[in-house]
Amino acid sequence: MSALHIAGLVKRFGALTATDDLNLSVAENELHAIIGPNGAGKSTLIGQITGEIQPNSGTITMFHTDVTRWSVPQRSLAGLARSFQITQLCQGFTAEDNVALAIQARQGSSFRFFADARKDRRLRDPARAALARVGLADRADRLVEELSHGEKRQLEIAITLAMTPRLILLDEPMAGMSHDESQKIVALLSSLKGTATIVLIEHDMDAVFALADRLSVLVSGRIIATGTAEEIRVNPDVRDAYLGGDA
Amino acid sequence: MQRGERISQILVALATIALVALPVVAATFGSTYAVTLATRLLIYGMVAVSLDLIIGYGGLISFGHAAYFGLGGYTVAILAFQLAEGVPIFGYDGTNEALVAWPLAMLVSGLAALVFGALSLRTSGAYFIMITLAFAQMVYYVFVALKYYGGDDGLAMARRNTLGGARIVDPQIFYYICLGLLAAVIFLVGRFTRSRFGMVLTGARMNERRMAALGFSVMRYRLVAFVIAGMIAGLGGALWANLARFVSPDMMAWTKSGEFMVMVILGGLGSLFGPVLGAAAFILVESTLSELTEYWQVLFGPVVVLIALFAPRGLWGWLTVRRRGA
Amino acid sequence: MQLLIEQILNGLQLGGTLFLLAAGLTLVFGIMGVINLAHGSLFMIGAYGAAIVAGKTGSWGLGVIAGLAAAALVGVLIELVVIRRLYARDHLYQVLATFGLILFFNGLVAMVVGRAPLLMETPKVLSGFVELLPGIPYPTYRLAVMGVGLAVALGLWFMIARTRVGMLIRAGATHRDMVSALGVDIAKLYTFVFGLGALLAGLAGIVVGPIRSVQVGMGEQVLIMTFVVIVIGGIGSVRGAFVGAMLIGMADTLGRAFLPGLLKMHMSGALADGLAGALSSVLIYIVMALVLVVRPRGLFPVGG
Numbered sequence: 001m002s003a004l005h006i007a008g009l010v011k012r013f014g015a016l017t018a019t020d021d022l023n024l025s026v027a028e029n030e031l032h033a034i035i036g037p038n039g040a041g042k043s044t045l046i047g048q049i050t051g052e053i054q055p056n057s058g059t060i061t062m063f064h065t066d067v068t069r070w071s072v073p074q075r076s077l078a079g080l081a082r083s084f085q086i087t088q089l090c091q092g093f094t095a096e097d098n099v100a101l102a103i104q105a106r107q108g109s110s111f112r113f114f115a116d117a118r119k120d121r122r123l124r125d126p127a128r129a130a131l132a133r134v135g136l137a138d139r140a141d142r143l144v145e146e147l148s149h150g151e152k153r154q155l156e157i158a159i160t161l162a163m164t165p166r167l168i169l170l171d172e173p174m175a176g177m178s179h180d181e182s183q184k185i186v187a188l189l190s191s192l193k194g195t196a197t198i199v200l201i202e203h204d205m206d207a208v209f210a211l212a213d214r215l216s217v218l219v220s221g222r223i224i225a226t227g228t229a230e231e232i233r234v235n236p237d238v239r240d241a242y243l244g245g246d247a
Numbered sequence: 248m249q250r251g252e253r254i255s256q257i258l259v260a261l262a263t264i265a266l267v268a269l270p271v272v273a274a275t276f277g278s279t280y281a282v283t284l285a286t287r288l289l290i291y292g293m294v295a296v297s298l299d300l301i302i303g304y305g306g307l308i309s310f311g312h313a314a315y316f317g318l319g320g321y322t323v324a325i326l327a328f329q330l331a332e333g334v335p336i337f338g339y340d341g342t343n344e345a346l347v348a349w350p351l352a353m354l355v356s357g358l359a360a361l362v363f364g365a366l367s368l369r370t371s372g373a374y375f376i377m378i379t380l381a382f383a384q385m386v387y388y389v390f391v392a393l394k395y396y397g398g399d400d401g402l403a404m405a406r407r408n409t410l411g412g413a414r415i416v417d418p419q420i421f422y423y424i425c426l427g428l429l430a431a432v433i434f435l436v437g438r439f440t441r442s443r444f445g446m447v448l449t450g451a452r453m454n455e456r457r458m459a460a461l462g463f464s465v466m467r468y469r470l471v472a473f474v475i476a477g478m479i480a481g482l483g484g485a486l487w488a489n490l491a492r493f494v495s496p497d498m499m500a501w502t503k504s505g506e507f508m509v510m511v512i513l514g515g516l517g518s519l520f521g522p523v524l525g526a527a528a529f530i531l532v533e534s535t536l537s538e539l540t541e542y543w544q545v546l547f548g549p550v551v552v553l554i555a556l557f558a559p560r561g562l563w564g565w566l567t568v569r570r571r572g573a
Numbered sequence: 574m575q576l577l578i579e580q581i582l583n584g585l586q587l588g589g590t591l592f593l594l595a596a597g598l599t600l601v602f603g604i605m606g607v608i609n610l611a612h613g614s615l616f617m618i619g620a621y622g623a624a625i626v627a628g629k630t631g632s633w634g635l636g637v638i639a640g641l642a643a644a645a646l647v648g649v650l651i652e653l654v655v656i657r658r659l660y661a662r663d664h665l666y667q668v669l670a671t672f673g674l675i676l677f678f679n680g681l682v683a684m685v686v687g688r689a690p691l692l693m694e695t696p697k698v699l700s701g702f703v704e705l706l707p708g709i710p711y712p713t714y715r716l717a718v719m720g721v722g723l724a725v726a727l728g729l730w731f732m733i734a735r736t737r738v739g740m741l742i743r744a745g746a747t748h749r750d751m752v753s754a755l756g757v758d759i760a761k762l763y764t765f766v767f768g769l770g771a772l773l774a775g776l777a778g779i780v781v782g783p784i785r786s787v788q789v790g791m792g793e794q795v796l797i798m799t800f801v802v803i804v805i806g807g808i809g810s811v812r813g814a815f816v817g818a819m820l821i822g823m824a825d826t827l828g829r830a831f832l833p834g835l836l837k838m839h840m841s842g843a844l845a846d847g848l849a850g851a852l853s854s855v856l857i858y859i860v861m862a863l864v865l866v867v868r869p870r871g872l873f874p875v876g877g
Contacts, residue, residue: 050460076462088460090453101450104443105462111471112443120443163461308665366862369869373608373664373808377800378865384797385858392850501797505672512669542684548677555670556658 002061003028003167003197004049009058011044011221018044019055020221028063031189031198033208036218042201043085045218046171049199050082051075062167076105081165083156085172085201089144095155096140099127102162130162131155135184150181157185161192168198174207186210217241251567258566259520266426270419282418283490284534288527289425290486293432295510295522297479302508303517304440305472306452308376311363311383312507315477317499318359319352319484321390324402324494326351331405345408345415349485356481357474359386364473368466383504390496401495408489415489425486429523432479437519439475448472449517513554515561524562575709580830581823582705586715588822589722593777594799595806595814596729597770603809603875604742604766607656608664610671612774612799613792614678619644619775621682624693624787633696640779641772648771652764660763675793683789693782718780725773726815733811742766798825801857805864807871816872821857828856 004026011019018041026032036042047053049060051072060068067075090098100123104110107122117123131140134154139147147155157173170189174182186207192198193211202208208215209229216226219241225232232238266285273281294316301307326348329341342348363382367375396402407415415421439445451458451465458465488494497503506529514525532550536543560568598612622643627636651674659667695714702710733739741762744752753759778792785791802821806813833849840848864872 052456071464072459073462073464076460082460084457084460088454088457090450090457092453093450097446101446101458102461104446110443110447110463110468113445114438114442116438116441117443117446118441123443159461302665308668310668366865369865373602374804374870376608376664376668377804377808378861381797381801381804381858381861385855388854389851392847392854394847394850501793502676505669508665508669508672512665516665540684542680544676544680545684546680548673548675548680551673551676552655552670553673555666555673556655559666 001028001064002026003030003063004199005059005061006049007059007061009045009048009060010056011048011053012056018221019048019058022058022218022221022223024216024223024226026197026199028197029194030213031193031200031211033200033202033212033215034218035202035205035208035215040218041221042218044221046082046169046201049169050080076163079166080169081160081163081167082169083160083171083173085175087152087156089152089155089159091144094141094143095131095136095147095151095158096124096127098144098155099130099158099162100124102159103127103130106164126162130158133161134158134188150177153177154181154185157188166196168192168196170198170200170202172202173200174202174204182207254567255520255563262520262523270422274419279418282422284530286418286422286425286490288523288530289422289429290483290490291507291510291526291530292523293425293429293486294480294483294507295514295526296429296432296436296519297476297483298507299511299514299517299519299522300436300439300479301469301472301476302511303515303522304445304452305448305469307368307469307473309367309379309473309476310376310501310504310508311379311381312476312480313499313501313503314363314383314386315356315360315480316484316487316503316507317390317494317496318356318386319481320488320494320498321396321402321484322352322355322481323348323408323485323488324404325396327404327408328396328402343406343408344412345410345485345489348408349482352485353478353481356484357478360474360477361470364470364477368469368473380501380504383499384501387496387499387501390499397495399496401493401497404488404492404494407492421489425490428482428486432482433519433523436479439472440517440519444468444471509551509554511561513558513561515563515565516559518561518563518567521561521563528562576830578706578709579711580826582711582715582719583830584823584826585819586719586722586822587826588819589719590777590781591795591799591802591822592722592815592818593725593773593780594795595802595818596725596811597773598799599803599806599809599811599814600742601767601770602803603811605656605660605763607659608667608671609656609770610668610796611651611674611678612770613794613796614675615644615648615771615774615792616778616781616795617678617682617787617789617792618647619778620693620782620787620791621686621691621778622775623779624691624782625686627693628691633694636693637779640782641775644775644778645768645772648774649764649768652767656767657760657763678792679789688789690786690788693787695783714783718784721776721780722818725776729811738765798857801861803871805861805871807873807875809875810871810873813871813873813875820860824860825853825857828853832856 002025006022006024009019009022022045034042044053048055051070055068059066062078062080067078103123103126128137128140131137134157136151136154136158139151144152153173153176160168174185177185182204189198189211200208200212212229214226214228215232216223217232217238224241225235225238227235269285270282294312298309298312301309325336326341327343329336330343367378367382370378390396391399415424447458447463447468451468455465484498487498510525510529511522513528514523515521532547536546594612594616598609601607601609619640623636623640626639627633655670655674659670699714699717701713703713703716704710733742741752741757798821802817803814805820806817832853833846836845836849
């Protein structure tokens with residue numbers, strides 16, 4: 001059973017084909033990493049999975065439902081959660097407010113006008129729990145702009161987890177983190193393995209090889225290889241196009 | 248934060264006492280002008296609070312808020328006019344009863360806000376500003392063209408609405424009605440902004456992309472806020488029509504929208520009480536300058552420029568936040 | 574038939590005037606990201622400058638020069654004093670500050686010149702009629718106005734597409750940091766663009782002078798129409814401004830000319846008059862709403 005199935009996906013920007021007949025299948029509860037050199041088309045692919053970019057052709061299926069034409073919020077409510085490569089937080093709100101909004105999104109309509117949301121324990125308790133999971137418990141009441149860069153990255157992940165997703169899309173979650181911080185995130189992700197489907201886009205190869213069940217290699221808008229860490233390491237195409245080119 | 252909140256509470260308490268006592272004090276000096284002026288302040292304050300909901304909290308820069316103010320006023324005046332003329336409108340005889348006319352004014356303004364909001368909110372940024380302005384101008388020209396209702400010259404109301412059958416002739420009583428309604432509006436808008444709805448509205452201003460990724464269709468929340476603000480402005484217009492016993496297209500002129508915007512920013516964006524303070528300051532400056540010279544705009548224009556350039560947080564922010572570090 | 578041709582010409586003439594205003598407004602927004610409500614004031618200043626000097630000296634040529642100079646000068650002045658402090662600011666403060674400028678200029682003109690409208694005569698050379706088609710005379714002046722609009726459109730296109738300044742303008746809009754890194758004085762470029770926009774607004778005011786009366790507040794009415802034009806065209810697009818201006822010029826002119834007649838064919842006179850009056854004055858907003866439903870970023874969207 002596949003959590004995410006992408007078939008024949010094509011996205012062109014003028015003369016540039018950013019996604020070129022891409023096929024990808026991620027099994028349920030798998031941690032699937034996508035790696036590729038800069039300019040391979042990772043951002044465009046993420047945009048299409050989340051719904052921010054509409055493909056020219058092809059289909060995207062989540063849990064056997066065709067979501068190709070769905071909006072960003074619709075996909076989110078269907079169980080997709082994503083973290084942003086460049087942090088996207090509500091500046092002016094506290095860390096806890098940011099996580100509470102993620103929880104609120106999962107508790108039905110927000111057309112509730114009277115009760116004070118900041119005093120609502122159904123929002124605040126799970127928000128604190130999610131912050132504690134990423135090690136931000138003592139920063140809950142800080143405004144976003146008072147957090148360090150690494151803390152903002154952790155908050156991104158706390159928000160993503162608070163959405164209780166079935167399919168998690170992590171866009172370079174470790175980018176800009178210190179070694180210690182990324183170690184914490186690796187531990188957190190491995191504890192999540194088997195409970196949700198995770199698509200991980202990451203440049204930190206140590207983390208990728210340690211965590212991923214399978215990897216796909218994206219080059220020039222196509223997946224050129226998919227397999228376990230061992231299979232990818234020895235794949236001649238990959239060595240040639242990606243690792244070889246890097247060395 | 249704590250300290251700022253304490254100062255806010257003290258300011259609100261002082262303002263409440265002053266506003267409640269004002270007619271009594273004015274009466275001892277035998278001045279009805281002060282009561283009329285203060286009633287204007289309450290009504291402008293109400294409209295400014297509603298505009299702050301969408302600009303300050305929602306980040307939606309509407310430059311057409313006067314349209315909803317004017318529509319509310321015209322609804323009340325037209326209902327009274329049709330009743331007096333004995334000509335039914337859409338099969339309805341018209342009314343002079345506030346309990347019917349004022350909610351209808353809110354309904355009409357709310358419906359207009361629903362239609363214009365749904366169209367305008369498809370866009371953002373500069374487009375949104377210009378489109379809200381254009382729609383307001385459209386409503387303005389409709390009423391200029393409606394000669395039956397006086398066109399350019401406006402439409403007079405022979406007398407004030409009755410409230411539950413009782414007449415409201417006494418300016419003091421009308422003042423207290425306006426004060427009560429303003430308090431209700433502030434209370435409700437305050438609840439809205441702190442509720443789940445308010446968190447989504449505010450969050451969408453701060454980071455729309457994040458809110459969409461969380462699963463919020465932000466446009467729907469924005470539209471609801473836009474309609475609520477339009478309805479409150481409509482109520483303000485209904486009160487204004489009763490205060491002046493006259494409505495005219497000037498109520499929805501684009502300069503009026505600009506003035507409401509000045510009040511909000513002068514008072515303080517997203518500060519709930521600030522816009523009332525802004526309205527008070529606006530009326531004070533306007534009435535002082537216009538006594539100085541017929542061409543008071545020559546003085547007022549530069550004041551507005553200076554506010555825009557140098558006072559982004561407004562009076563409320565200046566009063567409550569600045570002392571935090573002291 | 575004759576009436577139709579006449580009205581179409583009138584529509585083109587209004588479109589030409591609107592384009593003069595829209596071009597400057599859309600350039601200033603496209604390049605500096607500023608919403609300038611005071612654009613209408615520059616229109617008014619151009620008209621007053623020309624009307625006063627032409628009235629005093631009896632020379633239309635001197636009037637034109639005075640009007641252009643006044644608009645450009647005031648434009649450069651407000652850019653230096655106010656507008657340049659707004660480039661990095663939120664649209665809200667741009668709207669507020671330029672709203673303050675409008676109040677100031679309206680008050681100032683009323684104080685100095687008075688509130689009574691000024692009349693401006695058509696220049697003698699252009700005061701006759703031209704027989705475009707046999708039996709259809711059309712005022713020469715209005716044709717000249719159309720010609721001015723067209724000439725400015727061509728001139729702008731040439732400047733933006735073919736000259737060094739135009740290249741800088743195009744580059745400045747998208748790669749601000751790059752351009753200033755290359756040693757171009759961005760501040761001067763901006764002042765120039767704003768001054769150019771002011772000049773065009775002034776020119777629009779001057780050519781409109783003899784057609785409508787010159788009075789306080791003339792700028793705002795036309796400003797809001799100009800907003801409709803650039804919203805339809807796509808904010809920042811000069812080409813969009815041209816198409817939008819023609820569309821709105823036509824819609825407004827033809828609507829006012831023919832809607833009452835059309836309605837009268839289907840309903841009683843008084844009702845038709847009332848409805849036609851309301852409908853023809855809001856027609857352009859309906860056109861705008863329709864365009865927005867189909868294309869929320871205008872006909873020629875700029876960037877993204």
